[in-house]
Amino acid sequence: MAERCAVVGVGQTHFTKRRDDVSMPGLLREAVDRALDDAELTLADIDAVVIGKAPDAFEGIVQPELFLADALGAAGKPLMRVHTAGSVGGSTVLVAAHLVQSRIHRRVLAVAWEKQSEGNAQWGLAGGRSGGIGAGGAFAPWIRAYIQRSQAPEYIGWMVAVKDRLNALKNPYAHLRIADITLEKVKESPMLWDPLRFLESCPSSDGACAVVLTDEAGGRRAPRPPAWIAATAMRSELGQFPGRDPVRPQAGVECSADVYRLAGITDPRRQIDVAELYVPFSWYEPMWLEGHDIAGPGEGWKIVDAGETEMGGAFPVNPSGGVLSSNAIGASGMVRFAEAALQVRGLAGEHQVDGARTALAQAYGGAAQYFALGILRSDPD
Template identity: 40%
Template sequence: MPRRVAIVGVGLTRTSSHRADVTYPELVYEAVSAALAQAALEPKDIDAVTYGSMDPFDGVFAPERWNVEACAGAGATNLPLMKITTGGTTGGSTALAGYYHVASGLFDVVLAVASQRVGETVEAQLVLNTAIDPIYERWLGGGAITIAALQAVRHFWRYGTTEQDLAHIAVKNHENAQRNPYAHLMRMLTVQDALQTRLISWPLRLSDCCPSSDGACAIIFASEEQAKRITDRPAWVIGAGQITDNYWVGDRPWYEDWDSLSLLARRVYRQAKIDDPLRDLDVAELYNAFSVQEIIEYEALGFCEKGKGGELIRKGVTTMEGQLPVCPSGGVLCTNPIGASGLIRVAEAALQVMGKAEGRQVPNVRKALAHAWGAAIGFHTLMLLSSDVP
């Protein structure tokens, strides 16, 4: 049986299109020192580190080496450190690794860190393109944007979703991001503005696409005994998992639905005893790198039926005032330090449960869901957090 595990501290950095004010280790230090401060812990209290980044966005291969000293001085105290890279889910997998370290009973207090300097990547799409096989598909110019655009075209075709629906998603996230001091894009956006931004890849416009951000995130996972000693209000992990879909893009052209995410959600909801996610969850932090994905995620995660995601946003169900606020942080759509973005989702969900989300706090959060996708929509991670001991 896995042990009970809780999140006891979270650290976020300011993000921007280039944090030229700090070196890479300083950026990571900013996140880790904030997490330690929130938990009132010292570096010596950390038993192990899980570290995530998506090589080679930073232009430095295996940046975990450069960042060893920023990971709570892991080199000085000779801590075990495990590096994780799983595309866009890197941060989600890094959280899972931190959780598994503690749940296994082998470690009591584990620091999960994820970082990315997409702001130092001059051509992010070129780096993404290196992740595609060089035999059949790399030359085509496929990448994250075009794959998301294929999803959108199919969703429009099958379910009648429109550019206006996508604009509503963008507007909601931009509005939320303005209340989040750690967000990258913090500008007012109206539906009309969104529909006038330039087309990137039909039907996705600039307002439907995430920025390239510099940023880092740190989370401290603790065993039940340690968590109760550290804080009165930890965020308990009540469900978690990862799922893998196949490699070949053309083997699953049914992009309008995200069946692998539905399957993972059923597994995780079962662990967490969630029957009706729209009713049982209080907030969700979804990996919405592209606006259309948030709509497909609503459906895959069971917030509504397939094809009804556009209706959910039109009715305002997922706004801050709605029944289930989605991405009070503004989501990945407004801030994307790629390898860190999945961990930021977990961090934001934890802050909501701990009541520490400040200006973006949703009232009375008891259960929060964090999601990430990656690997050309082939991987997903989920983590479900609760204010109540499981």
Template identity: 70%
Template sequence: MARPCAVVGIGQTLYRRRRGDVSLDGLVREAALAALTDAELTFADVDAVVIGKAPDALEGVIMPELSLCDALGAVGKPIHRVHTAGSVGASTAISAAVLVESGRYDTVLTVAYEKQSEGNATWALSGGRSGGQAAGGTFAPWIREYIRRSGAPEHIGWLVAVKDRLNAVKNPYSHLRIPDITVEKVRESPMLWDPIHFLESCPSSDGAAAMVLAGGERARRSARPAWVLGHAKRTEITTFPGRDTVRPRAGVECAAALYASVGITDPRRQIDAAELYVPFSWYEPMWLEGHLIAEEGEGWKMTDSGATALDGDFPVNCSGGVLSSNPIGASGMIRCLEAANQVRGTAGDYQVDGARVALAHAYGGAAQYFAMWIVGSSLDVLA
């Protein structure tokens, strides 16, 4: 059966629009070495490496595990590379956890990254053709449909944008720092894809995130483990008549499977902090509903009431979230490691007091790939 797996080391780069000071080697090493240092380990202690990123065309390097293996100390070891669109960072973390849970690898280094400034994500999303609509153009109609269905007032999106950006100011790694952001500023910012304003959209960032995952003795000996209590992934096909893109079935089933696997019956009460993949502000209430944390039509009320703020009863994206730092391929892994930070008590100024169970989530493609995990401060925290 599954051998328990713990996050025993966390490392991040500074996220910036452009990390002009580092090569691709340097970028991934910055995160990997930080994670190893945090785990009090070196490359020599690592049994296998799992990397993840979004399309190769974002940097113009095919199968980058081949050119990064030396930089990641992987020579002589197994290294493999995951790619599941926007969900990839979390998928990569889950793949790395499977290596440990299988019992065959004790210590696994996992790294996800994107150096968006080397290429152009809108170009990539358009397949290199003119007339690309960007991710916002894809998601805007579904956000509009969510607003129609739920009757949510328009300020909900603005509230999320303000909350996440103010959280980001507390996070030393954040790309966007807008300490003077207000609802008025969000509302007055340019409309990019109606109803998504500029300040309701994620930035384009360079950055890498890394974790050391361990099983067995190494996990038990860790000074600050975050135990991976469970994980789940679900995928559905892109388009067919009747597909619900606002509340995709794959997302609902992914959450249901995850909660069932760890014995969560009341996620809002049993989860102390959540890092949800919210690249456009409205996705906070959409995923609260789409992942069974709120009833349908009720997610926006949680946002509106302040429940998702750092001092609320269900804090979401205390780190600042994707809205504040978005190295695409790493964004999902950042969710996973920030959830781990919360249950380890290492989240610094954005620590949720007493957090013992945290949820991380990422989605990708046309809201069709979902990857989620739950970490805990101990293996029996939900018992």
């Protein structure tokens, strides 16, 4: 049987437009120091470091892992980088967890980040060429297909945009703070990638996230309640192939089926108390509710419409404000896991979901082709 793995430390920087006051290593250390403080450990206690960020072209710094080893206290220790596009923060946590579960290491530090202000993600995504479409342009046709297929009213996207920004007001680390956001404001915001409007899209952020993972003994000794990793799953698929359904990718369906099975979940909508889903564009909330079988086909938007995904709803999604409120790309997937951990540890502060004991964390990346999912729980069993 695999070793049990616990999240005993969580650290985030404040997400913001630009952090001119710190270097990239300094930004990472801010998150790392907070995670270590939370765990009451030091870098000397860490056996191995796993890091992840989105493509190097986003900041123009090639192979940053080569110059980060000393700042991350990894000199003389294993350090490896994970690379699965936008899902990378999630995959990085899972790789770190696997190192513990396989008993290779007892205490592993996982770090993910993006310092978008040092580069230009649009340039990076376009490969330096003219006519770049950005991530929104890539996903917009599939969002249109979802809307057409599900017959969802267009205000569903506005509702998610408003909900996540209101949640963000309760999260001290969130980037966007739009206290006066309304459906009307979202509706009136400029159309960027038809049918996606400006306020239905994520911001560009600087920021980092770190988590400390330990074996069972470490989890039981932790100074604060740990979050137990009940199950993990990763899947990928080709970005394009005949018959591919980019609206509800098969890799995502199989990834969630796997993580539910491993966690003993048969009715995710009722057995999961809170979910942190990777929603960089508003419509991805209903799309992932369906894409991960939390709602049936064509039913995801109805759950949103009924208010079930709000903070006080039956299935709260992204109480942190989500990617729609903070998007340091590489970090975003890890923040989903960090926030899910905070929820089941009861340490989420003002955006705590009452009584959360089982949380779903999800990250996706590339052409919606990489998936990293985890179930985190308050109890080890």
